[in-house]
Amino acid sequence: MWWIKASIQEYVLKSWSLVKIGTTAVQKKLFFSLGKIKQKISKLYSRAVTEHDFSQIADELGVSKNEVSEMSSRLAGPDLSLNNLVNNSENTSSELIEFLPETRPNQEIKLIGKQDSTKKQNLLSQALKLLNDRELRILTERKLKDSPTTLDVLSIEYNISKERIRQIENAAFEKIKNFMLEHMPKCV
Structure with missing residues (x-):
């Protein structure tokens, strides 16, 4: 009991x-x-x-x-129902629940976001094809890795100065950025 x-x-x-x-x-x-x-x-x-x-x-x-x-x-304190009527300034009645913000993401926005993300990934893949092997490798090592490779390591690998590695990285990044900006309006 x-x-x-x-x-x-x-x-x-x-x-x-x-x-x-x-x-x-x-x-x-x-x-x-x-x-x-x-x-x-x-x-x-x-x-x-x-x-x-x-x-x-x-x-x-x-x-x-x-x-x-x-x-x-x-x-x-009394319990309040979210279905209680509230008079707002336009002399119309609304329920309390109508004033609560929606926190869940809209299904349509989620779907559009997923499609948009896929288009951007495809566009990035196309942009990366514009780069030569050295630019692609340097950009990948410096920008697309969780722990980027240092300029010193890449300069030893390619037998060029650290400054030249930085210049190649910046030039490759600019190529990709310009391609993305040029083609982005078409996919949105």
Whole structure:
């Protein structure tokens, strides 16, 4: 019987509101005991519970006064439906849900982005074919690798200065950039 009661309480705690109310043991204790203790205080003193009573509740439950205050304000607030009507400035009614921004990506935009990405990759492949073997190798080693090869290593490999490697890299990059800019409007 105890496990069934615990399971029911866990379900109530999780589905009480769309916003999760209690996650720690202290918050769970407050969630299930605060109402009972408030009723007891109300009957004992024949008045509504005030903030002055929070210290007594905190002592009884073994929690801090701030935690009691926070849980009391959370439980006192009404649940709002996203389907509640809101009057906006044009004297028309809208539901609250209409004011929430959409965070999921639009399926059409995703599809267009994927097609656009494929076109750009094809265009880059065509642009790389414009380069000779040395330009392609230097550009690949310097710009298209996760850890680029140093100018020093490439200058030793090609038996030319580091400055000349940098010039070849920049010239190859410019060729590709110009080709992409020239052909980009056609694929968009």
